[in-house]
Amino acid sequence: MTELESEAMEAEFGTVAGWTEEAVRVLGPEFAIPAGCxxxxSEGGLRWLADRLRIDGGMRLLDDGSGVGGPAGWLAAERGVRPVCAEPMEEAVRAGRHLFGLPSVVAVSQQLPFADGSFDAAWCLGVLCTTSDKAGALAELRRVLRPGGRLGLLVFVADRPLPPPLPQGNDFPSEAELRQLLSGAGFRLEATADADLGDSPEEWRERADAVDAEVARRHGDEPAFQQAQEQSGRVGRLLSDGALRAWLGVAAAPGR
Ligand SMILES: C[S@@+](CC[C@H](N)C(=O)[O-])C[C@H]1O[C@@H](n2cnc3c(N)ncnc32)[C@H](O)[C@@H]1O
Incomplete structure (x- = not known):
């Protein structure tokens, strides 16, 4: 294991990120955002967060744990901003740079290479449930946000013990734990919602599926593909059983 907390997550977030970039290059640039998100x-979830973060063109933004860069690319296209992306997996950072041309750095949430108060807002989507050191990540987010800056979160939460088989390396908090962690880091929650993960246009879903099919055609017989499929299948099953839910929140860092 190198950066992430399981080999299966490295396959899912590293190797498959590189393959996603490769598939988008074959299919066309209009496939990049759906594939990268x-x-x-869902697009509905991104819009909910962007509205409550009050994103506008002049803001300095961080996408922490940016993956392939789809959400940051969506923000750039929809809101005319230029988010900075930070992500531990090199293949994902490279993919994000090539697909969206955004400034991107290899870094974990717990050690961000930015000065205090560098950003007006940040979002961190699907990341806190992939790391056990959530308090460390939230402390860093608070440090790099300006006083009063807002943080948007998407977190997969589990309010009761999860039935196996579990995805390897994930660490899903309960909503109560998450609220405690946020207030422990000094954040004040302003809004929460349950995300509807299906809330994207039909064309968006078709394009994401086309990229999946292209990745499967090229790499379907490789062990990393099967490992990543198993991993994402387990998360999908827990979500569809209602054992996990996608929680959205916007919180403000302490003011001056
Ligand atoms: C479910 S993906 C979400 C990616 C992206 N935020 C999105 O919404 O499309 C989780 C991401 O968190 C990253 N990650 C895992 N542990 C991390 C950590 N300690 N700090 C920052 N990112 C981390 C993974 O590499 C992966 O790209």
Whole structure:
């Protein structure tokens, strides 16, 4: 294991990220955002967060744990901003740079290479449930946000013990734990909602599926593909059983 907390997550978020970039290059640039937003679910969820973060063109933004860069690319296209992306998996950072041309750095949430108060807002989507050191990640997010800056979160939460088989390396908090962690880091919750992960246009879903099919055609017999499929299948089953739910929140860092 290198950066992430399981080999299966490295296959899912590293190797498959590189394959996703390869498939988008074959299919066309209009496939990049839907393919790059796999971890964050739906366009409806991104819009909910962007509205409550009050994103506008002049803001300095961070996408923490940006994956392939789809959510940051969506923000750039929809809101005319240029988010900075930070993500531990090199293949994902490379894919994000090539597909969306955004400034991107290899970094874990717990050690962000930015000065205090560098950003007006940040979002962190599907990341806190992939790391056990959530308090460390939230402390860093608070440090790099300006006083009063807002944080948007998508977190897969589990309010009761999960039935196996579980995805490897994930660490899903309960909503109560998450609220405690946020207030422990000094954040004040302003809005929450349950995300509807299906809330994307039909064309968006078709394009994401086309990229999946292209990745499967090229790499379907490789062990990393099967490992990543197993991993995402387990998360999908827990979500469809209602054992996990996708929680959206917007919180403000302490003011001056
Ligand atoms: C479910 S994906 C979400 C990716 C992206 N935020 C999105 O919504 O499409 C989770 C991401 O968190 C990253 N990750 C895992 N542990 C991390 C950590 N300690 N710090 C920052 N990112 C991490 C993974 O590499 C992966 O790209």
């Amino acid at each position: 796999r971890g964050s679910g």
